[in-house]
Amino acid sequence: MLDHSSFLMTLGGISIFMLGLNFASENLQKLTANRTRDLMASLSRRPFFGVLVGMLLTLIIQSSGAVTSMLVGLGSAGVFSLQQVMAVILGSTVGTTFTVQLLSLNVAQYGLVIFTFSFSVYxxxxxxxxxxxxxxxxxxxxxxxxxxxxxxxxxxxxxxxTFTSFLQQLKENPLLAILATATFTGIVHSSAVTIGFAMSLAASGQITLVDAVYWVYGANIGTTATALLASFGGNYVGRQVAWAHCFYKILSVLFFIPFTEQFVEFVSLGSPQRDVANLHTAFNIGAAAVFYPFTKYGARLIERLFPPGPAEKQFTVKFLERGSYQSASVALAHAEREVLRMADIVLSMVKDSCTILKDESLDLEHDIRLRDDRVDLLNREINLFLVRHMEDGNLVSQQRMMRVIDFSTDLESAADVVDNNILDLARKKHTLKLEFSKDGWTEIQEIHRAVVDVVEMSVSCFQVEDKELAAKIIECKREIRQLERRLREAHIERLVKDRKDSISISSIHLDFLAEFRRIVSIVSNHAYELLKDTDPYHVLPRR
Structure with missing residues (x-):
């Protein structure tokens, strides 16, 4: 075979290998999408369970780098703690050995047969x-x-x-071998490609098993590049996750290097391809076993090495992290304080929703979305916190806890209306360079003021449990429904008069009115609950 032909054959093989890996990964994710979400949701349990989740996720996704990149995103969003994520990273490094073990089974010659049969059925x-x-x-x-x-x-x-000379340099300089294979792995974003390449070289006798182990070291370091790239543009938590993965791999290699010869002798069975695969498996299982007891301390170290910047202080619960509570009533009191803190954030979002309608402001849009993320976090933490304490209380305490959970959920829904609907409508308005008519903008401001008043009353009503205030909220809700209908009719009258400033923005204007009314409906729910047993003000609908 000519020189250029052999290079093309090798590069073509690597390309097809990567294409197959990506194809298998994408379709396995589609096949197991619900199971993947369930696995991610289960990370609130013990760290050891996180290791198992990491293994299973990598088996599903077929890429430890992709799993770690996903963890970078989830860590940035504040969904999981760094310690939980580190346990999953350990598991993902073990899970990635499955693909390499599969490659060592000497079934490469059946690749075309498998592809042809699968394509026919597909x-x-x-x-x-x-x-x-x-x-x-x-x-x-x-x-x-x-x-x-x-x-x-x-x-x-x-x-x-040229190729044999390069291989000889790698053999003579293990550090160069590690750097070269780490760079190659970082470029192709797959340690399996590098290990598969090493298996082929070992099978043809071009490298020894001792040479191959340095390829294994480099491949494991290089796979961290995917997560490091994913962390750019994210917040400090994402950077912490990515660097935790990187340091874990580097420390694992440094730990194994002094014992390389003994390590090779331990896994050597005689078949070069199997031996390389076993090196990779033994390295990752051994590293996970060594570092698992230190995940808590590793998380603390990474948090110190990569602290948040001045503008990146992590938002978290304020009243729920107080150890074990003595009674359900104390837990309930703290949860009520937290939900009021959450209500203040939602109220600020509703107030700013009118500002973002008038003038385009990317900073304000980003800030509103950030506040919505904080509301989501508080809602999740409040619900989990109260569920843990619910069985400790009596029937009255449990009912009050459910009241807090319901109100928290309503607040989160109201915040989503602002974040998902009103912001999208505002962006559409600004993108199309549309403006409200003078009358239309006056109407938007009118209904907005009424909505803000109802949200403020709703928060006060939750705090003091005043039935008179609850009745007033329900009356205001009905008034806003009538106001929305009146403003809608006024807008349609302007359309009939063929006012161009109203025609161009018609659908957006009507959608805004509907979204504001929707917020009122959501935050009024608890007022109905407060009056459902007794209705002294006769505001509830009659059956």
Whole structure:
């Protein structure tokens, strides 16, 4: 085989390998989407369970780098703590060994057969689940086909002086081997490609098992590049997760390097491909076992090394992190204080919703979205906190806890209306460079003031549990419904008169009115609950 042909065969094999890996990963994720969400939701349990979750996620996604990148995003969003994420990272490094072990089974020659059979079934079937299974199988077929091409290409490359000289340099300088393979892995975003390449070289006798172990070290360090890149543009928590993954891999390599020869002797069984795969598996399992007891301390160290900047102080609960409470009533009191703090944030979002309608402000839009994330966090923490304490209280305490949970959920829903609906409408208005008519803007301000008043009354009513105030909220809700109808009719009258300033913004104007009324409906829910047993003011609808 000519020099350029052997290089093309090797590069083509790597390309097909990566394509297959990506194809298998995408379709496995589609096939197990619900299971993946369930696994991520279960991370609130023990750290050891996080390790198992990491293993399973990597088996599903077929990429530890992709799992870690996902964790960077979740950590940035404040969904999980750094310690929980570190446990998942340990598990993901173990889970990634499955693909490499599969590659070592000497089934590369069947790659084309697997791909052809899977494609035939995929093409003929109408069943969505079977299609996804066959698509994933096609991906594995491409992986095996790519591995076979890499093997053929590297076999021919042994006759190429440039390539053999480069390999010799890597053999003579283990540090260079680690750096080169780490760089290659970082570029292709897959340690499996690097390990598969090393397996092919070992099978053809171009590198020894001792040489291959440095490829394993480099591949494990290089796979951290995916998460590091994902952390750019995120907040400090995302950076902490990415660097925790990076330091874990580097420390693991530093821990194993002094014992490299003993390590190789321990896993050597005689089959080069299996031995390289076993090196990779033993390295990741051993590193996870060594560092698992220190995840708590590692998290603290990373938090000190990468603290938040002045504008990145982490928002968290203020009244719930007080250890174990003595009674359900004390827990309830703290939860009520937290939900009032949450209500202040929602009220500020509703107030600013009118400002963002009038003038475009990217800073204000970003700030409103940040406040919505904080509301989501508080809602989640309040609900989890009260559920943990609910069984400790009596029936009255449990009912009051449910009242707090319901109000917290309503506040979160109101915040979502601002974040998901009103902001999107405002962006549409500014993108299309539309303006409200003078009368239209006056009407928007009128209903906005009424909505702010109801939200303020709703928060006060929750705090003091005043039935008279609850009745007033329900009356105001009905008045706003009538106001919205009147303003809608006034807008339509302007349309009939063919006023161009009203026609161009018509749908947006009417949608704004509907969203403001929707906020009132949401924050009024608890007022109905307060009056459902007794209705001295006769404001509830009659059956």
């Amino acid at each position: 093409f003929l079937t109408k069943n969505r689940t079977l299609k996804l299974v066959m698509a994933a199988a096609m991906g594995f077929g491409l992986i095996f086909l790519g591995l076979e091409m890499i093997g053929l290409g590297t076999e021919a490359l042994r006759k190429v002086q």
